[in-house]
Amino acid sequence: MIQYRKKITAVAVTVIATAVFVIYRLFDPAQHSFFPRCPSKLITGLDCPGCGTQRALHAALNGDFAAAFHHNAILFLAIPFLILYVTSSLFKTHLPRLYNATHSTLAAILSLIILIAWWIIRNIFPYTF
Amino acid sequence: MKYWIIINNEQAGPFELEQLSSMPIRPDTPVWHEGLPNWVPAAQVAEIRNLFEAPQQDFAQQQEPDSQQNETNNGDFEEFKPQNNQGYGHQQQQGSYGYQQGNGYPQGNYTYQQKEPTENGEMPKCPDNYLGWAIAATLLCCMPLGIVAIVYASTVKTRYSRGDYEGAVKASDRAQWWIIFSIVLGLLIAPFQVLFSLL
Numbered sequence: 309m310i311q312y313r314k315k316i317t318a319v320a321v322t323v324i325a326t327a328v329f330v331i332y333r334l335f336d337p338a339q340h341s342f343f344p345r346c347p348s349k350l351i352t353g354l355d356c357p358g359c360g361t362q363r364a365l366h367a368a369l370n371g372d373f374a375a376a377f378h379h380n381a382i383l384f385l386a387i388p389f390l391i392l393y394v395t396s397s398l399f400k401t402h403l404p405r406l407y408n409a410t411h412s413t414l415a416a417i418l419s420l421i422i423l424i425a426w427w428i429i430r431n432i433f434p435y436t437f
Numbered sequence: 438m439k440y441w442i443i444i445n446n447e448q449a450g451p452f453e454l455e456q457l458s459s460m461p462i463r464p465d466t467p468v469w470h471e472g473l474p475n476w477v478p479a480a481q482v483a484e485i486r487n488l489f490e491a492p493q494q495d496f497a498q499q500q501e502p503d504s505q506q507n508e509t510n511n512g513d514f515e516e517f518k519p520q521n522n523q524g525y526g527h528q529q530q531q532g533s534y535g536y537q538q539g540n541g542y543p544q545g546n547y548t549y550q551q552k553e554p555t556e557n558g559e560m561p562k563c564p565d566n567y568l569g570w571a572i573a574a575t576l577l578c579c580m581p582l583g584i585v586a587i588v589y590a591s592t593v594k595t596r597y598s599r600g601d602y603e604g605a606v607k608a609s610d611r612a613q614w615w616i617i618f619s620i621v622l623g624l625l626i627a628p629f630q631v632l633f634s635l636l
Contacts, residue, residue, distance in 0.1 A: 344630070347626035347630075348581060356580035357576055361576060390573065393568065393569040397565075404488065415568060416568050419587060423576075
């Protein structure tokens with residue numbers, strides 16, 4: 309039963325990941341309007357910590373990492389962390405220390421601080437980042 | 438280092454330390470490894486204690502004599518008492534495992550009780566803090582609501598290690614709800630933005 313559910317999840321994740329890969333590689337979010345936009349930017353006009361993620365993904369999938377960094381630099385921290393987090397969740401018994409580290413209170417508080425700092429910094433220095 | 442444990446009145450093992458983290462080990466689960474003269478409660482094995490990240494205080498509470506627990510939980514322990522005396526096939530297995538019952542283990546059966554926090558102070562596993570999802574929601578969907586989710590996610594572990602299992606479950610649930618809220622809000626506003634840009 310659980311094996312069945314795990315297989316379905318694995319298939320679903322693969323399908324979604326492939327779709328994301330294909331769509332973001334082919335279409336530039338800046339030029340096509342069917343991509344979702346940021347709610348808080350719509351309301352406040354300020355960049356949120358995640359603004360530019362789609363454009364960054366498009367740039368990175370087309371090989372332009374400098375532009376990706378320019379669109380949203382925090383992704384270069386967030387994505388590796390999330391990869392570690394998901395990997396340690398899936399392989400909890402093989403990677404107990406990694407699991408404890410990524411699921412720790414310290415990790416949560418650090419992410420909070422870094423996200424909020426990033427949010428503030430990118431709005432004060434909009435053209436640097 | 439290989440470890441053996443007794444679960445549900447049956448000896449199991451050998452296991453590596455990392456395998457134990459996914460097993461229903463309680464602080465009073467009998468454990469043996471090479472070098473020990475006899476079985477000891479899991480709480481007394483330092484590396485197992487660290488594996489479960491619970492502070493020493495929690496285990497100490499559970500090793501109080503049963504008389505105290507019976508006084509405070511009268512109603513709940515009524516049904517446990519008969520099991521101590523009858524059908525307690527434990528007696529005959531003591532000889533074969535060589536572990537003694539009189540070492541301060543709480544009396545009672547060793548069946549693992551899942552999910553509900555049981556009345557004898559035992560805590561089930563720590564609920565997931567959904568930190569990864571909270572960060573993703575903050576970055577991708579809606580920042581203010583996602584931040585709230587991260588705040589709740591950060592409290593799950595501290596509440597659990599303080600012994601507040603119910604609080605940890607509540608925090609974990611609230612983190613999940615705020616993640617869902619942020620996704621929903623993002624999905625609701627996205628079409629408006631698309632329409633807005635088309636006008």
